[in-house]
Amino acid sequence: MHGxxxxxxxxxxxxxxxxxxxxxPLPAASVSWALFLDIDGTLVELExxxxxxxxxxxxxxxxxxxxxxxxxALAMLSGRNLSDIDRLLTPLILPAGAxxxxxxxxxxxxxxxxxxxAEIAAQVGLACRQQADLLQNVWVEEKSxxxxxxxxxxAPHQREAVIQRTKAIAASSAGWYSVQLGNGVAELKxxxxxxxxxxxxxxxxSPFQGRVPVVLGDDLxxxxxxxxxxxxxxxxxxxxxxxxxLAHYALDSPKDVIKWLETLVEHLRKLELAP
Numbered sequence: 557m558h559g560x561x562x563x564x565x566x567x568x569x570x571x572x573x574x575x576x577x578x579x580x581p582l583p584a585a586s587v588s589w590a591l592f593l594d595i596d597g598t599l600v601e602l603e604x605x606x607x608x609x610x611x612x613x614x615x616x617x618x619x620x621x622x623x624x625x626x627x628x629a630l631a632m633l634s635g636r637n638l639s640d641i642d643r644l645l646t647p648l649i650l651p652a653g654a655x656x657x658x659x660x661x662x663x664x665x666x667x668x669x670x671x672x673x674a675e676i677a678a679q680v681g682l683a684c685r686q687q688a689d690l691l692q693n694v695w696v697e698e699k700s701x702x703x704x705x706x707x708x709x710x711a712p713h714q715r716e717a718v719i720q721r722t723k724a725i726a727a728s729s730a731g732w733y734s735v736q737l738g739n740g741v742a743e744l745k746x747x748x749x750x751x752x753x754x755x756x757x758x759x760x761x762s763p764f765q766g767r768v769p770v771v772l773g774d775d776l777x778x779x780x781x782x783x784x785x786x787x788x789x790x791x792x793x794x795x796x797x798x799x800x801x802l803a804h805y806a807l808d809s810p811k812d813v814i815k816w817l818e819t820l821v822e823h824l825r826k827l828e829l830a831p
Contacts (some may be wrong), residue, residue, distance in 0.1 A: 566798040567783055571825060574804055577758065578675060580716055584807070586820060586823055586827070587768075587824070587827055588757065588766075588767050588768050589626065589629070589767060589768050589770045590626065590629035590630075590631070590758075590763075590764045590767035590768065590769050590770065591622060591626055591629065591630045591631070591770050591772075591773050591820075592631050592632075592633050592653075592755055592758075592770065592771045592781060593631070593632055593633065593771075593773075594632075594633055594634060594770060594771070594772060594773035594774060594775065594777075594795075595609075595611075595632060595634045595636065595641070595644065595773060595779055596609060596634070596635070596636070596646055596774075596775075597739065597773075597774035597796065598772050598773055598774050598795045598810060598813055599611065599810055599811070599813060599814070600615075600632075600810055601809075602739065604709065604710065606636065607698065609812045610643065610644070611644050611645065613735050615814060616645065616646075616647075616648060617812065618817055618818060618821065619645065619650070620648060621821045622817060622820070622821055623648075623650065625821055625824035625825060625828065626763075626824070627763050628651075628663050628761055628763040629763045629764050629767050630650060630651070630681055631649070631650060631651040631652055631653065631755075631758050631764070632645070632650055632652040632653070632654070632658060633652070633653045633751045633754060633755065633771070633773065633774075633778070633781055633824055634652065634655075635654075635655065635656050635705070635736075635738065635777055636654060636655070636699075636742065637654050637655050637659060637699045637700045637701075637703075638652060638655075638659045638661060638826045639700075639711055640654075641744065641800070646774065646801055649665075650752075651663045651758060651764075652799065653751055653753075653755065653757075653758065654744055654752025655703050655745065655749075656703070656736055656743070656749060656750055656754075656777055657670075657749040657750050657751050657752075657753045657754035657757075658670045658700075658702055658703060658746055658749045658756070659700070660757055662752050662758065662761045663759075663761065663762065663763060663764075666706075669702075669744075670702075670746045670748070671702065672702065672729075672732040672733065672746045672747045673773070674777075676729055676730065676792060677701060677702055677728070677783075678701075680725055680729055680732075680733055681698060681701070681704050681745055683725045683728070684696045684698075684704040684722075684744060685705065687718075687721045687722075687725070688706055691706075691707070691708075691714050691716070691717055691718065691721075692711060693710045693711035693714070694706055694707065694708050694710075694711055694714050694718060694769060695707050697741075700761045700811075702742065702745075702746065702764075703743060703746070704722075704743065704745040705741050705742070706721075706722055706741065706742050706743070706744075707740060707741045708740055708741065708742070709740025710742070711734070711737070711754050712740070718742045719735070719737065719742050722735045722742040722743075722744055723735050725744055726747075729744075731747060732746060732747060733745065733747060734745060734746075734747040734748075736750070736776075736777055736796060737776050737777075738775045738776055738777050739774070739775050739776075739798075741783040743777075750780040750781075751773075751777060751778060751780050751781035751784075752780030752781050752783055752784035753780070753784075754781075755771065755781045755784045755785065756784055759788065765766075767783070768788075768789060768790050768791070768793075769785040769790035769791075769803070770785065770790055770791045770793070771784075771785045771790065771791070771792050771793065771803075772793045772795060772807070772813060773793075773794065773795065774794065774795040774796045774798065775798070776798075778794070779801065779802055781806075782794070782801065782802040783802050786802060786804075791804065791805065792804060792805070793805045793806065793807055794806045794807075795808075795809065795810065795812075795813055796805070796808070796809065
């Protein structure tokens with residue numbers, strides 16, 4: 557790779573404390589890539605509440621261009637549910653692994669959902685609401701009645717209490733639920749579902765099949781996708797300064813992600829036009 561300082565991409569295999577700036581491997585490998593993007597903290601900055609997030613029209617245009625030059629091999633991997641992803645990306649409807657892989661949609665629109673028994677989900681949701689009521693400045697986000705996130709970003713001192721209580725709720729769910737930790741959140745989700753499994757499933761379908769997975773994400777929830785991408789010979793890029801990580805590369809912020817994706821579109825278009 558050729559050294560550059562244009563995109564803030566860090567080679568995390570470089571020796572500490574100095575990290576070597578390097579460009580992504582655009583010219584040779586990008587023609588066979590399949591791109592998997594997180595949303596919050598990756599495409600857009602994190603907000604205090606998920607409903608405060610919006611995606612700029614220019615970013616939506618960029619995603620449309622990416623889907624075009626990748627011949628449809630672009631998917632979202634997000635903790636949000638599918639309807640929320642679609643709301644943010646309107647008018648785009650993209651393949652996705654939503655709710656950390658609980659909901660999946662392929663390019664043809666086929667849906668796959670991991671559904672725990674309704675009574676178990678109801679019990680878990682009730683327990684989450686009860687615990688949030690006991691913890692000041694902690695609130696519950698209910699996702700499609702299947703997953704439940706206890707947010708403590710406004711009360712970081714509650715972190716250990718939230719983690720302990722969500723683990724206790726999971727332990728009482730007869731194995732149906734597990735705890736997924738993230739940035740200022742502990743989420744109860746159906747066991748066995750994660751972004752890595754969603755990535756693997758999407759790669760088994762057209763137009764992702766046979767392509768090299770490239771994953772961008774900022775959170776602990778993205779590490780399973782990073783691991784799967786690396787296992788399959790792909791590339792993992794962490795956004796922000798969270799360490800340690802399984803990703804080999806890093807982009808500093810969502811702004812750097814947008815700049816890098818713009819460069820990717822430009823390179824792919826040039827390759828399409830090349831004789």
